[in-house]
Amino acid sequence: MRNIIFIFLFIIISFSSFCFICYAEEAVLSSELINNARQYDGKIVIYKGEVIGDVMIRGEFAWINVSDGINTIGIWSKKDLVKDILYTGKYKSKGDIIEVKGVFHRACLEHGGDLDIHAEELRKIDNGIATEEKTDIAKRNKAFLLLVITGLVIILSQLKRIRRLG
Amino acid sequence: MNDIRNIGHYLGRIIVGFGLTMILPVIIGFLFQEINPVLDFLISSAITLLIGVILIQLCRTKEDLDWMQGMIVVSLSWLVAMFLGALPLYLSGHWKSYLDACFEAMSMFTTTGLALVRDLDHLSYTHNLWRHLGNFIGGQGIAIVALSFFVKGTSGAFKMYIGEGRDERLLPNVINTARFIWLISIVYLILGTLILGIIGISIGMKPANAFFHGVCIFMAGFDTAGFAPQSQNILYYHSFLFEAVTIAIMIFGILNFNLHYQLWFGKRKEIWKNIETRVFFISVIGLFFITAVGLNKLGVYPKAIVLFRKGFFQLISGHTTTGYMTVYAGQFINEWGHLAMIGLICAMAIGGCSCSTAGGIKILRIGIFLKALKQDIKRIILPEKAVISQMFHHIKDIFLEDKQVRSALLITLIYIGLYILGAVIGTWFGYPFLDSLFESTSAAANTGLSCGITDASMPAALKITYMFQMWAGRLEFMSIFVLIGFFIAEIKGR
Numbered sequence: 199m200r201n202i203i204f205i206f207l208f209i210i211i212s213f214s215s216f217c218f219i220c221y222a223e224e225a226v227l228s229s230e231l232i233n234n235a236r237q238y239d240g241k242i243v244i245y246k247g248e249v250i251g252d253v254m255i256r257g258e259f260a261w262i263n264v265s266d267g268i269n270t271i272g273i274w275s276k277k278d279l280v281k282d283i284l285y286t287g288k289y290k291s292k293g294d295i296i297e298v299k300g301v302f303h304r305a306c307l308e309h310g311g312d313l314d315i316h317a318e319e320l321r322k323i324d325n326g327i328a329t330e331e332k333t334d335i336a337k338r339n340k341a342f343l344l345l346v347i348t349g350l351v352i353i354l355s356q357l358k359r360i361r362r363l364g
Numbered sequence: 365m366n367d368i369r370n371i372g373h374y375l376g377r378i379i380v381g382f383g384l385t386m387i388l389p390v391i392i393g394f395l396f397q398e399i400n401p402v403l404d405f406l407i408s409s410a411i412t413l414l415i416g417v418i419l420i421q422l423c424r425t426k427e428d429l430d431w432m433q434g435m436i437v438v439s440l441s442w443l444v445a446m447f448l449g450a451l452p453l454y455l456s457g458h459w460k461s462y463l464d465a466c467f468e469a470m471s472m473f474t475t476t477g478l479a480l481v482r483d484l485d486h487l488s489y490t491h492n493l494w495r496h497l498g499n500f501i502g503g504q505g506i507a508i509v510a511l512s513f514f515v516k517g518t519s520g521a522f523k524m525y526i527g528e529g530r531d532e533r534l535l536p537n538v539i540n541t542a543r544f545i546w547l548i549s550i551v552y553l554i555l556g557t558l559i560l561g562i563i564g565i566s567i568g569m570k571p572a573n574a575f576f577h578g579v580c581i582f583m584a585g586f587d588t589a590g591f592a593p594q595s596q597n598i599l600y601y602h603s604f605l606f607e608a609v610t611i612a613i614m615i616f617g618i619l620n621f622n623l624h625y626q627l628w629f630g631k632r633k634e635i636w637k638n639i640e641t642r643v644f645f646i647s648v649i650g651l652f653f654i655t656a657v658g659l660n661k662l663g664v665y666p667k668a669i670v671l672f673r674k675g676f677f678q679l680i681s682g683h684t685t686t687g688y689m690t691v692y693a694g695q696f697i698n699e700w701g702h703l704a705m706i707g708l709i710c711a712m713a714i715g716g717c718s719c720s721t722a723g724g725i726k727i728l729r730i731g732i733f734l735k736a737l738k739q740d741i742k743r744i745i746l747p748e749k750a751v752i753s754q755m756f757h758h759i760k761d762i763f764l765e766d767k768q769v770r771s772a773l774l775i776t777l778i779y780i781g782l783y784i785l786g787a788v789i790g791t792w793f794g795y796p797f798l799d800s801l802f803e804s805t806s807a808a809a810n811t812g813l814s815c816g817i818t819d820a821s822m823p824a825a826l827k828i829t830y831m832f833q834m835w836a837g838r839l840e841f842m843s844i845f846v847l848i849g850f851f852i853a854e855i856k857g858r
Contacts, residue, residue, distance in 0.1 A: 232692045232698075235695070235698065235699065236699075250594070251485065251573075251594055252568060252569045252573060254567055254568030254569060254601075254602070256567070256568060261568070263594070263600055265595070270485065270596045272596070272602055274602075287486055288486060289398065289487060289489065290398075305665050305666070305670060307666065307670060309602060310607075310669075310673045310674070311671070313599075313691070331400060333399050333400065334403065337400060337403040337407065338403055340407055341403045341406040341407045341410065344407055344410035345410050347414065348410040348414045348417070351417050355417055355420070358421070
């Protein structure tokens with residue numbers, strides 16, 4: 199009987215721990231962080247998203263801005279942690295997707311009250327890519343047609359003006 | 365019929381001028397090798413030029429504009445600019461609907477700064493430049509921009525100048541005044557871009573990006589618009605120096621162009637004597653006190669220096685009607701609390717100097733009220749036979765007259781009515797009253813600070829309400845009233 203109870207308790211404790219680990223390891227959305235900033239303030243969070251804009255090196259540290267598709271949050275990290283970031287999101291590229299584990303600050307005292315995350319761990323989970331821009335043929339044709347029509351109308355109106363003045 | 369022909373002719377000229385401004389993003393697009401954005405602008409520019417040329421041909425006239433026609437041309441030109449300026453935005457696919465693109469275009473031309481763009485961080489340089497160039501063009505005044513380059517010596521231009529909410533001439537000729545405003549703006553643009561670009565490089569941005577951001581942030585800051593090339597707005601840069609320079613640019617932007625003119629010609633004392641700068645100084649101190657007390661009461665920022673950096677930046681941004689933000693929109697509602705939000709609402713409502721790119725009631729009108737109040741108090745205190753006169757200094761010493769007080773009061777009441785109207789409509793759609801008032805004031809005072817209501821998913825009717833508020837607030841009502849009156853008269857057959 200004692201063995202059965204022991205096994206039963208072992209299963210429950212293991213399952214609960216597993217659930218807790220899963221919850222703790224789950225990435226938090228930016229909207230959740232911003233809307234419940236006091237709740238997460240000073241806590242370790244996992245945040246995932248695309249690196250956008252510039253990787254701004256500041257001495258031994260760096261600022262990166264990471265967008266999860268809803269908002270973009272600034273990540274303060276050691277320079278070494280961001281060295282693998284090759285692509286950042288802009289018009290002609292899709293940025294690297296990274297996962298950051300770090301301390302969330304509602305109003306960071308070190309950074310003038312910014313809402314940010316100080317990264318402790320950072321890993322790239324998907325590579326970004328330089329997107330090749332394909333010319334939209336329909337747009338090109340429309341542009342060509344409209345420019346020709348506009349050019350003709352301008353020439354005709356100028357001819358009309360010259361004739362009237364002459 | 366004569367009215368329509370005159371209005372159509374001048375509107376056509378403005379549209380042609382507007383179409384030509386779209387060539388600048390095309391050049392930038394070629395430089396950055398962004399083919400599809402270039403096509404968006406070629407299509408839009410061609411459509412705009414076509415409409416403009418046809419309108420000029422259909423409404424050929426040599427007559428000058430009268431007051432009514434001038435006012436109507438101005439109010440219509442802003443609507444036309446919105447519809448045509450939205451074309452390249454819509455073609456980019458970054459706006460959910462044409463209505464959203466129109467909202468953005470109205471926001472950019474009226475230098476408001478409320479945005480409905482989706483995925484701004486992946487928007488092309490070409491479109492981003494257009495958004496900020498729109499701020500610069502709108503800040504100077506669309507009709508005046510077009511006419512100062514395409515028209516020589518027309519008295520009609522003066523009527524449009526007045527119609528665009530400006531009532532002060534720096535030089536005897538209004539075209540020369542407009543050109544001087546351009547000169548000031550372009551000199552500051554070069555200096556501001558250089559400073560911001562250098563700071564951008566020093567904080568780790570790539571040089572080309574740093575200078576592109578520099579030019580965009582300057583155009584939107586000096587013209588009190590508040591657009592930025594990234595979705596985080598000024599928070600993107602994580603730099604105190606960048607914020608400090610942005611504050612200086614915003615304050616420069618709200619100074620009366622007449623004051624700039626005096627400063628350019630060495631009359632530096634004017635800045636200390638002018639009623640507008642004095643009232644602005646007092647107002648900033650008073651409203652920052654309210655905001656700071658509100659933030660402190662709720663313990664939003666645990667250190668005084670942090671409270672100052674966040675609170676002061678947002679307050680200056682609101683007071684100058686710029687709308688730059690270093691906090692997230694949601695933080696206003698979730699963290700800032702009612703008192704700090706009221707401080708910001710008051711700052712936005714008052715706005716900047718007259719004859720500047722700022723919106724809102726305007727500091728000069730508040731100054732006139734305070735002087736009138738002082739005069740009335742004197743009248744009560746002093747003996748009945750005493751002759752009481754009140755003066756204020758605005759470029760020159762001016763005696764306070766009842767008609768100035770009446771005009772200031774009238775415009776102020778209309779602004780307050782507009783703020784409340786938007787707030788009531790926002791509340792009607794289920795948003796809390798204070799949040800609605802915040803967003804409504806931001807739209808009508810052409811500020812652009814948002815507490816999160818402005819979003820692509822908000823009701824279409826609310827989008828249209830804010831668009832109307834931005835338009836009416838920027839033009840200071842008179843030309844819109846004339847337009848409405850004209851339509852009513854046409855329908856009734858006069």
